[in-house]
Amino acid sequence: MAVRVKICGITRLQDLHAACDAGADALGFVFYEKSPRHLTVESAAMLVRDLPPFVQAVGLFVNAGADFIETVLQTVPLDLLQFHGDETAADCMRFGRPWIKAVRVNQDTDLLKCAADFDAARGLLLDAWVPGVPGGSGERFDWSLIPPDLSRPIVLSGGLTPDNVAEAVRRVRPWAVDVSSGVEASKGIKDAHKIARFIANAKEAS
Template sequence: MQRVRVKVCGITRVADMQSAARLGADAIGLVFYPPSPRFVGIEQAAAICAATPAFVTTVGLFVNPTYEQVCEVLERVPLDILQFHGEEPEVFCCRFGRPYMKALRMADDLDVLAAAEQYPAACGLLLDSHVPGVPGGTGTTFDWQRIPAQLSQPLILAGGLDAANVSDAIATVRPWAVDVSGGVEQLDADGRRHPGIKSEAAMAAFIEGVNRV
């Protein structure tokens, strides 16, 4: 079986990117959605990308942006892949001269195959948990049995993944890649998460869980 790729999303610091890369992450995600607690500004993102080593993919996450907003980011930040996490149509996603991933939130009434057919040019489909009003980073899983086996695009599994469940997730779903954000963030003494601040130990445990399958 091929090795499952790992994307660590919600990176906000150069040091966290360097730790993720050193531990074996294949990609890092930068969130350009201002309401998110993991949002990064253009200068911050440019600094992270400038320090990213070769063969680590940089992914920019957007939620229902305007064309001008994406172009403004791309003028300063050399992203490899765009990730659209809202209701963006295929024609919009294809306008920027970059490969793109499309995120689908697994609402109870979502027809995954029908939704996937709307994005034939996507280099990957990211399936995430659905929480009304929250486009991502929910920390909750969804029923992996709902994922159809006949998706034509590479599948990136997201939603509530951490070191404790990622091995089971991979064994069940057999995805191309897994995407983690909150599941590798630092926790304080009370167990409260620090959004955007990654724990090197948690990232190491997560990647070990991926490699163990």
């Protein structure tokens, strides 16, 4: 199975083109004001309009109000919603769009229960648990904490880089990998060479 690759935190048109040219399957657009990769609704709409066919647009939200998410959906043609906060399954389902739920993993995380609680999700995005940070920390977690019999597809995130993504794909065998800071020149600014290496290494390992 060829692993899918999502490049998250796209803020510039040139980064969008670099990711698509390198073979990204999905791009992430962040609607969380505390993130250095945050976009306005108008900026996100402009970027998503430039996506080529068959590359998914993913909108990332953290405890966002339903009215705000509805406003985004009226303007930005998102294919998938990604929830990174304390949202319940009912919160995630109310928009009638496919969605995934992010889970921050440490030794106390019951991933089997998470998979059962969010059984309507297209998958679980597994990220590192860092106090006070809902995601995008660039920290790696212990992959051995992932049970082999999760009922939902895994999107592996957290501290992935062009140098370790092949190992991650071989060891975890996730459905997809997700990277943001690991392919950046600076916060919110992607590095086209790192993107190309990341995608090539991930695909080759799978």
